[in-house]
Amino acid sequence: MKKILLIGLLSFSFLSFAQKKELRKAAKLLDQSFYVEALNALNQIESLIDGTDQKYQAQYYYLNGWALKEDSKSYESVASLKKAIEIDKKIKLNKYVELSNNKIEEVEVELVNSAVADNKNDDFKSASKKLYEAYLIYPEKEKNINYLYFAASSAVNGKDYKISLEYYLALKNMDYTGIVSEFFVTPVETGIEEKVTETEYNLFKSSKDYTNARIGKTESRLPEIIKNIALIYVQTGEVDLAISAIKEARAVNPEDINLLLSEADLYIKIGDRLKFKELMQEAITKDPNNAILYYNLGVINQEQGELEDSMNYYKKALELDDSYAPTYLNIVGLILEGEKALVDQMNGLGTSRKDYDKYDVLKSERETLFSSCLPYLEKLIEIDPKNIEALKTAKNIYGTIGFDEKYKLMSAKINELETNQ
Numbered sequence: 001m002k003k004i005l006l007i008g009l010l011s012f013s014f015l016s017f018a019q020k021k022e023l024r025k026a027a028k029l030l031d032q033s034f035y036v037e038a039l040n041a042l043n044q045i046e047s048l049i050d051g052t053d054q055k056y057q058a059q060y061y062y063l064n065g066w067a068l069k070e071d072s073k074s075y076e077s078v079a080s081l082k083k084a085i086e087i088d089k090k091i092k093l094n095k096y097v098e099l100s101n102n103k104i105e106e107v108e109v110e111l112v113n114s115a116v117a118d119n120k121n122d123d124f125k126s127a128s129k130k131l132y133e134a135y136l137i138y139p140e141k142e143k144n145i146n147y148l149y150f151a152a153s154s155a156v157n158g159k160d161y162k163i164s165l166e167y168y169l170a171l172k173n174m175d176y177t178g179i180v181s182e183f184f185v186t187p188v189e190t191g192i193e194e195k196v197t198e199t200e201y202n203l204f205k206s207s208k209d210y211t212n213a214r215i216g217k218t219e220s221r222l223p224e225i226i227k228n229i230a231l232i233y234v235q236t237g238e239v240d241l242a243i244s245a246i247k248e249a250r251a252v253n254p255e256d257i258n259l260l261l262s263e264a265d266l267y268i269k270i271g272d273r274l275k276f277k278e279l280m281q282e283a284i285t286k287d288p289n290n291a292i293l294y295y296n297l298g299v300i301n302q303e304q305g306e307l308e309d310s311m312n313y314y315k316k317a318l319e320l321d322d323s324y325a326p327t328y329l330n331i332v333g334l335i336l337e338g339e340k341a342l343v344d345q346m347n348g349l350g351t352s353r354k355d356y357d358k359y360d361v362l363k364s365e366r367e368t369l370f371s372s373c374l375p376y377l378e379k380l381i382e383i384d385p386k387n388i389e390a391l392k393t394a395k396n397i398y399g400t401i402g403f404d405e406k407y408k409l410m411s412a413k414i415n416e417l418e419t420n421q
Helices: 002-031 035-043 054-070 074-091 097-120 124-137 142-157 161-173 198-204 222-235 239-252 257-269 273-286 291-303 307-320 325-336 339-347 353-383 388-401 404-419
Strands: 181-187 194-196 210-217
Touching (some): 054 097, 074 124, 124 142, 124 161, 194 198, 222 239, 239 257, 257 273, 291 307, 307 325, 325 353, 353 388, 388 404
Antiparallel strands (some): 181 194, 181 210
């Protein structure tokens, strides 16, 4: 028995020596950036490593994680590095914890940077996959949960609705909001508020060179998440689930104007304009100074033939925001809807003296109608001088009512824009 035991011990000693040799070889190869060769060396002892001394196990998993990282196997790399940290902490080696954490941080940064590049190149599915892998590194951390949110957004852009829905539902179930604190100070010298880091804020708030130090909060991302869940359900034909999702969210946050608008957006997507109109009117009671709400009500009333109400909503929108170009264009369109009835009457007249007189009256009314458009068109062109639709409409009106110089000016502007396109 003693002889057999001795052979066993000698065998174990030989294996440990072989493993140490391969570990040293792998470490040297990694230092020289021969990553594939390092992986091959580590693969030689993979099946034996768990039976050896734990300090060598910690080294193996660290080196393996490093090599896998350089071989773009991010998920496997992090798993190996975490194993190295776990073993190191267990035996209190204090050698691979910091090294492994540094490599994990590098993996995370590389994944995120690569995902940003993919998004810029419209490779949204690849970006989503990388951001999801970044999330999985430490899924309990708020920063990494943000990666899941961006992974869902990239999946939507890539029309991968199944994946995006999975991610959004996960975010919803963990009550993710993405709200973070923002720090602001105002330099006395400029008087212009600046956003700063928390560290800078703590330094500047007591300085005489800065004033009005304040902490703000970003808006919650939850309404957008719920909205996207609902819209994905609409996209996949699951309208009942879409309505249920948005109603559930509003029941929890009944005063959230963004959720209300998301519900309104849902109903316009499924073609229920009456429900959309009802919700927009409710939104106005909650946010009476929001010009876009009045604009949207103007649009929906115009579509439903309620032209007087539509005009009133458009004018109210302009009172609140006179820089929103689409409002002017819609007002012009609304006014010009009255032209058809006049033209029909003019074309239906005969050749009697009475008909000629009536024609002159209708022609004058048409010119008056055109003239009433001009203040809105001219303001629109002032706001958006490259709006080709506005320029062409103004040109036609100027030509009809005999404003020759302005007709020529509009023609020149249109020609210049079309030439430079």
